[in-house]
Amino acid sequence: MRHNSVEGNKLEQTYMMIKPEIVAADSQKIGEILAMVQKNGFRINNLALKHLDKETVERFYAVHKDRPFFPDLVDYIISGPVVAIHLERDNAIVKLRELVGATNPADAACGTIRALFGEALSQNAVHASDSVENAKVELGIIFG
Numbered sequence: 001m002r003h004n005s006v007e008g009n010k011l012e013q014t015y016m017m018i019k020p021e022i023v024a025a026d027s028q029k030i031g032e033i034l035a036m037v038q039k040n041g042f043r044i045n046n047l048a049l050k051h052l053d054k055e056t057v058e059r060f061y062a063v064h065k066d067r068p069f070f071p072d073l074v075d076y077i078i079s080g081p082v083v084a085i086h087l088e089r090d091n092a093i094v095k096l097r098e099l100v101g102a103t104n105p106a107d108a109a110c111g112t113i114r115a116l117f118g119e120a121l122s123q124n125a126v127h128a129s130d131s132v133e134n135a136k137v138e139l140g141i142i143f144g
């Protein structure tokens with residue numbers, strides 16, 4: 001594993017996805033979110049506009065497959081294109097989740113991406129991986 005020069009700060013990979021309601025709204029919001037990510041020290045390793053298919057999204061969110069909201073979640077994510085982003089920085093998982101904020105925009109701290117751009121729990125602007133292991137799986141599903 002690679003480490004950066006500050007001891008204890010691991011260089012990590014993570015996956016972020018800008019969800020359909022943002023992509024459909026206007027491209028300025030995509031730019032503002034990307035600017036926040038870059039200002040916070042993340043390097044963009046890969047970025048693509050993708051319209052995901054049902055099978056891919058079911059695999060991506062498989063951890064939620066028994067939850068009542070799963071069918072609506074899948075239908076929503078396939079409803080339009082998303083911006084898929086492979087990010088890298090030290091402690092990327094924790095740092096991105098801090099920047100993104102709580103799952104429900106109503107609970108997200110001021111200034112976070114979900115507080116600024118999220119509309120509801122089901123339309124919370126972005127997804128961010130919750131662990132190094134899940135980031136690896138998610139990046140594999142989306143980017144191959």
Ligand code: CMP
Pocket residue numbers: 064069073103121122123124126127128
């Ligand atoms: P995300 O981080 O993409 O991971 C799973 C998504 O399910 C989550 O963001 C929410 O947008 C969505 N979701 C919808 N309903 C719920 C719920 N009741 N609890 C948690 N997540 C939900």
